[in-house]
Amino acid sequence: MVKIKINNKEVNVKTNTTILDAAKENGIDVPTLCYYPDLHINSDCRICSVEVEGSKNLLTACSTPVKEGMVIRTNSSKVLNARKTITELILANHDTNCTACVKNMKCELQSLANQLGIDENRFPSVLKQQDVDDQNPSIYRNPNRCIKCGRCVDVCKDVEGTHVLETMFRGHDVQVTPKYGKFLSDEDCTFCGQCSSVCPVAAITEKDDSIRVLDALNNPDIHVIVQVAPSIRVSIGEEFGELSGGEWTGKLVTALRSLGFDKVFDTDFTADLTIIEEGHELLHRVQTGGKLPMMTSCCPGWINYAEQKYPEMLEHLSTCKSPQQMFGSLAKTYYAQSEKLDPKNVYVVSIMPCTAKKYEAAREEMQVHENIPDVDAVLTTRELGKMIRQMGINFKELPNDEFDNPFGITTGAAAIFGATGGVMEAALRTVSEVVNKEPLESLDFKDVRGMQGIKEAEVELGGAKVRVAVAHTLKHAKQLTDQIKEGTSPYAFIEVMTCPGGCIGGGGQPYGTTNEKRQERINATYQLDSEMPLRKSHENPYITEIYEKFLKEPLGELSHTYLHTHYKPRGKLK
Amino acid sequence: MLEKKMLTKRFGIVNPLSIKDYIDNGGYISLRKALTMEKITIIDEIENSKLRGRGGAGFPVHIKMLSLAKEVSDVKYLVNNADEGEPGNFKDRALLENDPHLTIEGMIISAYASGATKGYIYIRGEYNRAISIMKWAVDQARDMGYLGENILDSGFDFDIEVRTGAGAYVVGEEFALLESIEGKAGRTRVKPPFPTERGLFGKPTLINNVETFCNLPFIIEMSGKSFAKIGTPSSTGTKLISLSGNINNPGVYEVPFGVTLRDVIDTLGGGVPESRKLKMVQLGGACGPIIPEFMLDLKIDYDRFEDFESKTGAGAIIVMDDRHNLFEVLLRIVEFFGHESCGKCTPCREGHIQLEYLVKKFLYNESTPKDLFSLESLARVMHQTSLCGLGQSSPISLISTLGYFRDEYHNRIEFAGKE
Numbered sequence: 007m008v009k010i011k012i013n014n015k016e017v018n019v020k021t022n023t024t025i026l027d028a029a030k031e032n033g034i035d036v037p038t039l040c041y042y043p044d045l046h047i048n049s050d051c052r053i054c055s056v057e058v059e060g061s062k063n064l065l066t067a068c069s070t071p072v073k074e075g076m077v078i079r080t081n082s083s084k085v086l087n088a089r090k091t092i093t094e095l096i097l098a099n100h101d102t103n104c105t106a107c108v109k110n111m112k113c114e115l116q117s118l119a120n121q122l123g124i125d126e127n128r129f130p131s132v133l134k135q136q137d138v139d140d141q142n143p144s145i146y147r148n149p150n151r152c153i154k155c156g157r158c159v160d161v162c163k164d165v166e167g168t169h170v171l172e173t174m175f176r177g178h179d180v181q182v183t184p185k186y187g188k189f190l191s192d193e194d195c196t197f198c199g200q201c202s203s204v205c206p207v208a209a210i211t212e213k214d215d216s217i218r219v220l221d222a223l224n225n226p227d228i229h230v231i232v233q234v235a236p237s238i239r240v241s242i243g244e245e246f247g248e249l250s251g252g253e254w255t256g257k258l259v260t261a262l263r264s265l266g267f268d269k270v271f272d273t274d275f276t277a278d279l280t281i282i283e284e285g286h287e288l289l290h291r292v293q294t295g296g297k298l299p300m301m302t303s304c305c306p307g308w309i310n311y312a313e314q315k316y317p318e319m320l321e322h323l324s325t326c327k328s329p330q331q332m333f334g335s336l337a338k339t340y341y342a343q344s345e346k347l348d349p350k351n352v353y354v355v356s357i358m359p360c361t362a363k364k365y366e367a368a369r370e371e372m373q374v375h376e377n378i379p380d381v382d383a384v385l386t387t388r389e390l391g392k393m394i395r396q397m398g399i400n401f402k403e404l405p406n407d408e409f410d411n412p413f414g415i416t417t418g419a420a421a422i423f424g425a426t427g428g429v430m431e432a433a434l435r436t437v438s439e440v441v442n443k444e445p446l447e448s449l450d451f452k453d454v455r456g457m458q459g460i461k462e463a464e465v466e467l468g469g470a471k472v473r474v475a476v477a478h479t480l481k482h483a484k485q486l487t488d489q490i491k492e493g494t495s496p497y498a499f500i501e502v503m504t505c506p507g508g509c510i511g512g513g514g515q516p517y518g519t520t521n522e523k524r525q526e527r528i529n530a531t532y533q534l535d536s537e538m539p540l541r542k543s544h545e546n547p548y549i550t551e552i553y554e555k556f557l558k559e560p561l562g563e564l565s566h567t568y569l570h571t572h573y574k575p576r577g578k579l580k
Numbered sequence: 581m582l583e584k585k586m587l588t589k590r591f592g593i594v595n596p597l598s599i600k601d602y603i604d605n606g607g608y609i610s611l612r613k614a615l616t617m618e619k620i621t622i623i624d625e626i627e628n629s630k631l632r633g634r635g636g637a638g639f640p641v642h643i644k645m646l647s648l649a650k651e652v653s654d655v656k657y658l659v660n661n662a663d664e665g666e667p668g669n670f671k672d673r674a675l676l677e678n679d680p681h682l683t684i685e686g687m688i689i690s691a692y693a694s695g696a697t698k699g700y701i702y703i704r705g706e707y708n709r710a711i712s713i714m715k716w717a718v719d720q721a722r723d724m725g726y727l728g729e730n731i732l733d734s735g736f737d738f739d740i741e742v743r744t745g746a747g748a749y750v751v752g753e754e755f756a757l758l759e760s761i762e763g764k765a766g767r768t769r770v771k772p773p774f775p776t777e778r779g780l781f782g783k784p785t786l787i788n789n790v791e792t793f794c795n796l797p798f799i800i801e802m803s804g805k806s807f808a809k810i811g812t813p814s815s816t817g818t819k820l821i822s823l824s825g826n827i828n829n830p831g832v833y834e835v836p837f838g839v840t841l842r843d844v845i846d847t848l849g850g851g852v853p854e855s856r857k858l859k860m861v862q863l864g865g866a867c868g869p870i871i872p873e874f875m876l877d878l879k880i881d882y883d884r885f886e887d888f889e890s891k892t893g894a895g896a897i898i899v900m901d902d903r904h905n906l907f908e909v910l911l912r913i914v915e916f917f918g919h920e921s922c923g924k925c926t927p928c929r930e931g932h933i934q935l936e937y938l939v940k941k942f943l944y945n946e947s948t949p950k951d952l953f954s955l956e957s958l959a960r961v962m963h964q965t966s967l968c969g970l971g972q973s974s975p976i977s978l979i980s981t982l983g984y985f986r987d988e989y990h991n992r993i994e995f996a997g998k999e
Contacts, residue, residue, distance in 0.1 A: 049770040050925050052965045063972060064964045069770045084964070091961040095930035128954045129934045154929065173767075173923070176748070178933045180923030 008074040013081060025056055025067035029080055036080050037118055040155035041068045042204055043520040046164055048156050055088050056080045064088055090122050098129040101150040107208050112517060114206035115153060141189040143368040144197035144213055144361040152182050152209035158201035165506060167481030170195045194314045198307035198504045199361030199513020212361045212514055215383045216393050222353045223266040230353045231269040232262050233333045236277060237359045237424030237509040238387055240530040244516040245391030246401045250526040252534040256406025263407060264399050272409045274416030276332040277423045280304060281543035283569050284326045285437045286560040288499055297321040299490060299497040302429050304328040306366035307504030311480050316487055317575030325570040330356050330363055331372050334380025335568040340556045349375050353382045357390050359512030371571055386514025415548045418541035425531045426478035426508035427454035427461055430501040434465055435542045441468045449541050457507060457525060460485065478503040582847055584818050587794045588834045591678040596713050599720040602681040608726060610797035614689045615734040622693035623649065628804025630816040635661055635789030636893045638882045644786055647776035648694040651784035658696035659780065659787040660687055662703040663757060665749040666865035668896035671820035672790040674832040676710035680717035686793030688726060689800060691738045694786055699740040702757050705747045715742045749920035753968045754787045756922060767922040768968035791820055811837030814883040823849050825899035842876040845899055856901040864893020866913050867973035869980035906988050907943035910978055914939055917974035928971030931962040942992045952989055956982055
């Protein structure tokens with residue numbers, strides 16, 4: 007502990023803590039802009055500058071550790087003037103058309119300007135208008151709003167290890183751009199959207215599809231159905247200022263009904279289906295000497311990455327479509343047939359925590375009927391939140407409701423798809439019972455849970471010990487994939503999720519996603535699982551029914567047509 | 581004698597391409613002596629000498645050496661900052677081109693005392709001649725056993741690599757320089773950690789200026805105490821001055837600390853040509869204060885300079901006569917730094933273009949009292965909040981003129997729009 011004096015108050019704080027954290031602990035708010043929990047401290051924006059006795063210059067609170075006897079002023083007029091001046095400088099090189107911005111009222115720069123009481127900018131605008139990047143289906147970049155805080159670069163480089171974005175040029179010409187090109191689609195971008203999740207302004211956002219969805223909802227000739235990904239139910243509350251937790255599921259269903267969707271379905275159903283198909287695929291590979299380790303294929307960011315960076319290893323990927331796409335193809339076949347609808351008039355919307363899902367839905371191999379996408383539009387959690395507010399729906403006051411059938415009955419195994427390790431655990435629950443032909447003693451595979459970058463477990467299948475691994479973030483996925491490339495991988499089955507924490511930490515989740523938030527969402531996810539009456543995918547009665555009525559058998563002919571896909575080496579994702 | 585030739589004593593006497601000339605003129609004797617000394621004794625001698633860094637900041641040299649010596653690491657680096665990019669400075673170039681082995685000898689002594697295993701000399705990209713000479717000199721020193729493994733049979737290993745910049749001014753800043761050696765864009769890093777804790781490639785690194793290293797052989801030769809007798813109590817030894825501008829005899833001069841600016845300008849430099857009136861003098865380079873004629877009795881001394889918010893810088897004196905328009909000078913300076921800013925931190929990236937805009941208003945007689953307020957406030961905020969030395973010091977010239985030449989600002993405001 008060290009003793010410091012902060013704003014005339016003597017306090018004891020932990021050694022090596024930063025001025026920022028010491029201030030926060032003592033109820034003093036030092037504004038920040040480029041700082042983001044879990045990311046590298048760059049100290050670039052200089053907004054958190056404070057006065058420290060004995061130092062001629064102001065010091066940044068985010069990067070300066072406290073020292074015994076330090077005397078700190080966080081709100082002297084010198085400090086306030088500096089913060090105000092810096093903010094004015096940023097605003098003078100920023101598209102300040104706030105009312106016409108998707109981040110209006112959610113923008114960190116806007117709240118900072120508000121907090122500092124900026125009512126007039128002394129500095130004239132020096133903004134040089136640049137072209138926006140709307141060349142891909144997932145992510146929209148508007149460089150005119152970029153404030154060069156570097157968060158997106160850090161998340162892309164340090165967290166994901168993809169290093170698509172970089173700070174280019176020098177001085178006033180600095181731009182944060184795709185490294186070697188003008189557009190993200192010129193690079194090996196996986197569209198994971200982590201950049202959009204940390205951007206303090208609206209320089210990087212998801213591509214807005216809500217207008218397309220509204221048009222479909224207002225078209226009486228179209229039957230519009232919606233599927234909700236497992237991770238949305240634990241995070242949607244945050245869009246309305248509430249804590250993470252699964253208790254919002256019922257209101258979420260009601261909200262979707264109020265928006266006008268004809269049927270509200272659950273992607274959890276096709277997550278269960280994925281487990282049946284993928285589990286059988288794994289067993290098939292093990293029994294017939296197929297390519298091992300098998301790697302999961304439900305994460306579209308990971309698929310993009312694998313196709314770009316490991317074109318020679320695509321046989322390791324499970325051929326199963328993701329739950330989103332399994333839902334899409336069933337909706338346009340099985341569902342359309344049973345409801346006697348023309349697939350052309352069925353419009354499938356999915357609510358996803360993810361920007362890469364938009365790209366996945368737009369893939370040409372994701373069409374069971376020619377020129378009709380299986381999934382017509384993908385909305386992120388944030389876009390859904392926006393739509394609910396737009397339509398004047400008071401989310402928190404809504405009554406609870408339940409998903410429609412047949413795609414509404416689900417299991418705990420599907421619920422945990424949203425957390426890193428969840429797909430693995432769900433698969434193990436099913437595969438173990440199918441192979442060992444006896445019920446599991448415990449359904450909880452705790453080795454594969456949690457925020458650790460790479461997790462491993464050993465399971466017994468039919469008398470043999472099998473090793474499995476789970477990676478989240480592409481940086482960690484790369485380690486496991488390189489191992490396979492070198493021929494040293496000891497695993498039979500590997501789960502990969504692009505986003506930290508899995509889908510609950512996806513690039514399309516509510517703003518303010520930090521590792522702390524991710525952990526809360528993970529906890530809520532496992533809570534939901536533990537409360538479910540059914541916790542194993544193969545026990546889902548509707549899964550049994552769909553095989554009886556339609557698909558016949560796992561890995562069968564219809565499964566191959568509707569539920570499986572293929573991969574190809576891909577350069578840039580145009 | 582106003583000049584005291586110590587670091588420059590071999591200039592013109594030795595052939596810079598001949599290590600033999602250097603050795604015949606007393607070179608590498610200090611290194612031989614140092615290799616017989618306890619490492620800590622060498623650092624003690626440097627402490628006794630009160631040597632301060634010659635790159636501009638004037639930090640005590642022995643403290644940095646001690647910090648490096650204390651670090652435990654398999655690799656420790658030593659970097660010689662020869663990226664002399666500050667406008668008006670050319671004394672490092674003179675040292676490199678005329679007596680290349682002196683700074684090499686200083687580096688080896690420094691490495692031995694502080695436990696560095698590998699050295700880099702990072703030379704400004706435009707210094708082609710110096711680059712060739714230094715590469716030649718390093719190879720010669722290696723051939724003669726002064727670099728490489730088991731230097732002079734002492735069991736001490738140390739080698740040097742010459743690296744060059746690509747023309748960016750900011751890589752003279754220590755962290756930007758390290759990033760550049762690592763092959764990255766020249767942008768600074770946040771401190772702490774300091775380079776001696778985590779520097780080049782994440783390893784402990786000691787960075788000094790060319791001239792700083794050049795002093796070490798003399799301290800070892802004459803003892804720290806004797807060295808401390810040269811100059812003033814707060815600033816010991818000599819200083820190389822780069823004298824330029826409207827001056828009869830521009831060039832590099834070596835003087836003991838304590839001589840006045842007037843001595844240098846009038847006596848050594850021969851005053852302003854054509855008997856024109858001296859209007860102002862910029863100290864240290866483009867990033868230094870601009871002072872009026874009446875302050876020229878100021879002594880060249882770290883502490884005296886700091887008394888008025890300035891640093892000796894690297895020892896540049898730029899003389900400007902009465903033909904110069906203050907605002908033209910300031911505009912050139914602001915444009916220069918705007919161009920050279922790395923763009924990492926907000927005040928420096930976004931500030932220069934606004935300073936430029938404001939200075940232009942004064943230059944073109946369009947200024948208002950509000951502009952003066954904005955200019956002053958912006959310059960101070962940039963000075964106080966920028967991440968590295970570039971943004972912190974680039975407004976110093978402007979801030980100094982707001983004090984010493986304030987009347988000119990008021991005149992401009994008064995005559996605004998009247999021409």
